[in-house]
Amino acid sequence: MNFEIIIVGAGSMGMAAGYFLASQGRKVLLIDAFDPPHTEGAHHGETRIIRHAYGEGENYVPMALRAQELWQDLEEKSNRRLFLQTGVLNVGDAESEFIQNVKKSAETYSLPVEVLTASEMNERWPGFQFSNDFVGCFEKNSGVLMVEECVRAYRELAEKNGAVLRTNTSVKAIKASESSVIVKTDNETFTGEKLIITAGRGSDPILSALGLELPLQSMRKTFSWFDSDEAVYRADVFPAFAVNYPNSDELYYGFPSIDGAGVKIGRHDEGQPVKSGEVLADYGTFPEDEQDVKKFASKFMSQKLPLKFGKTCVYTNSPDSDFIIDRHPELNHVIFACGFSGHGFKFASAVGEILSQLAVDGKSKQDISDFSIDRF
Template identity: 50%
Template sequence: MNYDVIVIGAGSMGMAAGYFLSKSGKKTLLLDSFTPPHNKGSHHGDTRIIRYAYAEGEEYVPFILRAKELWTELEQEIGKQLFIQTGVLSSGNQKSDFIQNIINSSRNYSLPLTLMEANDIRKKWPGITLPNEYVGCFEPTSGVLKSEEIIKAYQVLAESNGATIQTNSRVREIKINGDNITIKTDTQTFYSDSLVVSAGAWSGDILSMLELKLPLKPIRKTFAWFNADEEIYNHHRFPAFAFATSRGLYYGFPSIDGAGIKVGRHDGGKDIHPDKQIAEFGELVEDKRELEEFLHTFMPKINQLKYGKTCMYTLTPDDKFIIDLHPKYSNVAIASGFSGHGFKFSSAVGQALSRLIDSGKNDVDISHFKINRF
């Protein structure tokens, strides 16, 4: 079967790319080894934080503001709420790069931000306990994205645009001969003019078929939900949060529709290969312990674990994304290495991939994410 473009990996970035490619009129096929949304990537677990005054560096700000516009457009097109404006509280030592990057991003891009002392935070949100040397940066316009609902929304719209989504179809071979691309799965062979690789933790394996080795490292990560006092921690009163502590960088969500507080640790994690058995949440002693230690220190009113899950990050050495054309094949676009902070950008990544395939250019600067930095 022949297509204008094939997308390998129909998760966060791939499904968005499939939507934008099909919307532009391209005959599009999406291949996924599983059935999205699924728990083999980085989009499951219901929710992801979106914030604009970006702690990871202000070079991300124009890109996240484009993503914000596209999330609003997606909500309007699908007719569902996909964003919850809870606000986001980021907290840590005022001198830390984490806090200073947020302040600088806010100042340089005129983003709404309230800088708060520890005592002000404790008064506003009684569920939080902070050391006096901590400050908080509260972004009132930020909040929570419904990640799995977003995958479903992009799938519905891509299919309505004529895209084909082939699930449970693992790619075994890729051959490129000029403008002709041949892709083989276990049971079928497909042909296309262009290719998008957005295979998450499997990107390294796929790219090796394209004579490209990038420094991508999949790791195991965990997150969990805890029972919480709904009067204090419900999403109408309590923000999403990110805390840079002496023990690590933690993030979390208010209790949405009674689900409980959701907490995870962003840094750390165990190296894995995605094809090998990954320990379930709780099989490693630190899974529960490191989350409970964070809560005991910063939110001591929360102490009863409900359940936890695992996911996979795919890290680059500098924790920055890879969004670029293949250095040898100009008809192959690559999106990988989102290092645990990519989902909020996935609408803009999908559009960027579509434009890379269409013209090789973007109107939003993605030069920070080029392959040649390695």
């Protein structure tokens, strides 16, 4: 079967790209080893934070703002609840790089960010108990994305616009000539004019087969839910949050209780290395799965929050934690996006648009020069 564009990996980024291409009338095929949305990658667990004043660097802000526009557009087109405007509270030492980046992003792009002392945070949200060595930056326009619903919405609209989807299908071989690609699965062979690779932790073996070695490292991560008082922690009175420990790389993130699920907390740094295709160890296998988040909750939450359960996911990290979005240096029709390092989902809508532009127009309307492989 022949297609204009073949996308290998139909998770958040790939499914978004498939939608944008199909909506333009392009003949597009999406292949995924599982059945999106699924629990084998980095897009499950109900929720992700979307922030605009970005602690990881102001170069991300234009993409974050574009992503927010596209999520709202998807919400309208799909008639699904995808975004909750809970606000996001970024917390840390006043002089930390994390807080300074948030403030700089807000100043450069005129974003509505309110700077708060520890006592002001504790008074506004009684569920917190921050000590005086913390400050907060509150973004009222930011909030929470419902991740599985986002992927499901893009899938529904992509297929509605004519995209072909092969789920539970493993790619066995890829051959690329100067102007086309051949993708072989267990039972079928497909040809395409262009190839987009958005395979998460499966990107490494695929790119390697095409002669491209990238410095990617996949890490097993966990997140946990806690029983909580709905009067204090429900989503219309309590924000999503990110907390950077003073004088440390420790960074935690969390969510209010949504639909009675309880407060959700995860640790962004640390984790256990995993290989491509390796089955993840169950939640609770390692002591730190529960210990780290329990310690965080007891230290920064004013009420006792009993742990309910947890889940695992995978970060596929680049060495500098910045994204990788580029073309194959020798095969101009092969495009890839990977290394999203645990902070990529919020950008999936914008990355999907970028990949569609690279495939069709040859260039992106967003500046993606910081995400080139030339930096390695």
